[in-house]
Amino acid sequence: MTPRVVFPNKVLPYLLVAPQLAITLIFFYWPAGQALYQSMLKEDPFGLKSKFVWFDNFAKVLSQPAYVNSIKVTVVFSVATAAVAMGVALLLAVMAEKVVRSKGFYRTLMIWPYAVAPAIAGMLFLFMFNPSIGSVAVLLRRLGLHWDPVLDGTDAMILLVVAASWKQISYNFLFFVAGLQAIPKSLIEAAAIDGAGETKRFWTIVFPLLAPTTFFLLVINTTYAFFDTFGIVHAVTGGGPGKATETLVYKVYNDGFVNLLLGSSAAQSVILMVIVIALTAIQFRYVERKVHYG
């Protein structure tokens, strides 16, 4: 516990936090308030007329089958992306740990992809998996697999997950490597002497001790998949085919800026805001508590 500072002057403390408060209010609360206000307006596309309609927009949004579909798409996409990105990164980190020579070199190589911008990564994957010109698509076809992300929703989702995880893998890798290094070697040795084989050691010692790292990455990756993948969705599938890959964030953009349904779009972003707050609160309250060993 840090000791509480008591100011004799009643005004000074408020003055001291004023700049921070001002920034928070102007750049965070005001826009959020605007969104909240707009979400209760009914506007024509040109912004000439508007009418206050209370929660009509929310009711409409939530009763739309397309919106419910978008929620499903987002959940599938986020869970798959977080799982793939973390699973592959953990596997690579464990492997890199075993490399005897030029460990540093391998690690550095693994970190590069993180420097690639999401939209560029999206384009790369788009080309590689393009049914008519993509090299990977050709390979898949040779293997006898039917591959068509332009027409098939599932294929499109797979492509999107691969593209979104690819970049995140290097980030996760970095943290997993650091996490693995923080586990004392003598624990692994003690477990080996205690008769645990390599797989058993991983699941009973290494994995539980990585829990703080895993939890942190879970938060980061979920948030990433939920909110930071607009660029990739836009570049790779544009939400299609149909609405098979239209995530919540992408739908906000689509409805607001393409279809010009401003009220509906604002209502959706408010819902998103609530989801972010809820997700963060849940993760910090219930998961974090269990994963720290002193």
Place this chain on the structure above:
Amino acid sequence: MATVDLKDVKKVYAGGVEAVKGVSIAIPDKALCVLVGPSGCGKSTLLRMIAGLEAISSGTCSIDGRKVNEIGPTERDIAMVFQNYALYPHMKVYDNMAYGLRNRGTPKDEIDRRVKEVAETLELSHLLDRRPRELSGGQRQRVAMGRAIVRSPKVFLFDEPLSNLDAKLRGQMRVEIKNLQRSLGVTSVYVTHDQLEAMTLADMLVVMNAGLVEQIGAPLDVYEKPASTFVASFIGAPPMNLLPLIGDGTSFADGSATGLATPAKAVTIGFRPEDADVAANGEVPAGSVTLPATVQAVEPVGAESFLHCAAAGGSIVVRVAGRATAQPGDNLRVVATAESLHWFDQAGKRI
């Protein structure tokens, strides 16, 4: 119930460091063998090779007559207590102790019985539900011991298990470890750099220096007949007084004559602080060494005092019982009898 046999064991680390340069030790069944030596002499490396945590570069290591060079730590049936205890931080004390048994497929009720039994012996019963971070250093040490004992392995390995404890607790645990080892009758190898711990624990004392064995023997034999100047200065506190000799061993470094029948080739004479005495002027037994000395410092310990003196071109320590009357600056005569003298040759070997 096993012997441990090391034959010309060497270890070269990747990068070319030769940590162990050919060590042969035969540890009999049920013995407690203590490896002692200065920091970096290869004690831990040797222990880790017995454990299977470090590959053996050449030579053989056998446990219970079976060569184990190629066998991993998992199959060697040994238990090790680490210096930092290496308790699994995410497991309760109970699970820490049960982990090894579970991995070996011991039935659940048997695990329960054995863990509780060992916890009873080590007075850990009330701590079984805690996690390691909720324990004191001494309690962690006990849990580490418990984890080793509960499996009843063939061999116990200890790597400086007491070095993180305070002096009093260390003394207590030392006695406890000795008693436990005796009553369990498990062959043990114990690494320490504390010569007191080494002397009091060992059935068999191995003094190591720079990757080689200097001497193997019962602790008191090593104390009474150190095989080299290194052992002489390592075992015993304060260490043995060693004075160089010149002129075919007839005089000390300052040129004064020894007046002794020096054995051929001796270049160093040694005697222990506790064998030396401050003598009043007068007759001394024949063959004794007498040194005029100047007191430089006095260390009172309580039951005894140590006089640090300058003598014969070097410095020596003399133990006197009780409170010392001498003051720094006093001139005295130090006497050590013929039977307490040790002689060493050019290579530092005992004559």
